[in-house]
Amino acid sequence: MKGSLIILAFFVVGVFVGFKGIIPAELLKEEWNTYVLYALMLLVGVTIGYDRELLISLRKVNLSIVLVPLATIVGTLIGTFIISFFIRDWNAAESMAVGSGFGYYSLSSIFITQYKGVTLGTIALMSNLMRELMALLMAPLARKWFGPLAPISVAGATSMDTALPIITQYSGKQYVLVAIIHGILIDLSVPFLVTFFCYL
Amino acid sequence: MFTVFFVMLLGVGIGIGLRSFPILKHTGILVRLVIFALLFLLGREVGQNPKIVDNLDTLGLQAILITLAGVAGSVLCSWFVYRLFFSKHER
Numbered sequence: 001m002k003g004s005l006i007i008l009a010f011f012v013v014g015v016f017v018g019f020k021g022i023i024p025a026e027l028l029k030e031e032w033n034t035y036v037l038y039a040l041m042l043l044v045g046v047t048i049g050y051d052r053e054l055l056i057s058l059r060k061v062n063l064s065i066v067l068v069p070l071a072t073i074v075g076t077l078i079g080t081f082i083i084s085f086f087i088r089d090w091n092a093a094e095s096m097a098v099g100s101g102f103g104y105y106s107l108s109s110i111f112i113t114q115y116k117g118v119t120l121g122t123i124a125l126m127s128n129l130m131r132e133l134m135a136l137l138m139a140p141l142a143r144k145w146f147g148p149l150a151p152i153s154v155a156g157a158t159s160m161d162t163a164l165p166i167i168t169q170y171s172g173k174q175y176v177l178v179a180i181i182h183g184i185l186i187d188l189s190v191p192f193l194v195t196f197f198c199y200l
Numbered sequence: 201m202f203t204v205f206f207v208m209l210l211g212v213g214i215g216i217g218l219r220s221f222p223i224l225k226h227t228g229i230l231v232r233l234v235i236f237a238l239l240f241l242l243g244r245e246v247g248q249n250p251k252i253v254d255n256l257d258t259l260g261l262q263a264i265l266i267t268l269a270g271v272a273g274s275v276l277c278s279w280f281v282y283r284l285f286f287s288k289h290e291r
Contacts, residue, residue, distance in 0.1 A: 010236045014243020019253065023244065036238060038207050043231045045211015050224050064285045071277035079273025083265050090262070098263075099270040106235045109242060118245045119252055119259065125242070126263035127270075134271055146279040149286065153278035154271050195204050 037114055069185040072153045097197035101128040102156030104190045115198035135163040143170040152179045159183040
């Protein structure tokens, strides 16, 4: 949660700086963003490849565990597909691109801003922050109504870090491994799915 | 699109190849710094754009709708998976 507040603070300060025109627009041109994005992806890749334990824990995965992130992805995409018909401004692919952030607001909003513009990028930031917030607030209800996998599914990419304590509490310790694997796999899927739906 | 994937896979390769360099342990901090910088820039673009500032309520509502739809869908699917593949093992 502290991480989200820091990120939100950077965003809010940015909004203020932009609103007041403190830094002239000529500085920090937009063309830079593409290269910064590539650099970011390279670094994200390095952290994945360097993390020996992450790759080892992926080897322990069996089929029924993989079904959980699959359910999260399929369910989110179906939901965001359906809701897109009720939102005039955005088409199905754009709505699904926002949903494909799965709570990984920083990366997904940066990607969507790059491919689809600031407006949808802002929606992506808000939507995915809300998803993280819901993961924390709705865990007890989700567990009660939809079973122990539901809090993991709601948490999306945050099921392995921010939401893990609350998932442990409400779904039970036996679901910790499921939650971690779920978080890792959803995390890895975010750049691919978001890029895919932005190009669609 | 494939440039992004390629760059990421290249990073994974570099990470695996350079495991003997402990300094790479700190790549995560670098990632975080780049993300902070990019979100600051995103915020700045939002602040400069009156079209967005004036419509923050509409955008927020759209964000809520998309989030709720995504959460509802994933909760239903995970319930389905639980009933079919998990609940049996518990009894």
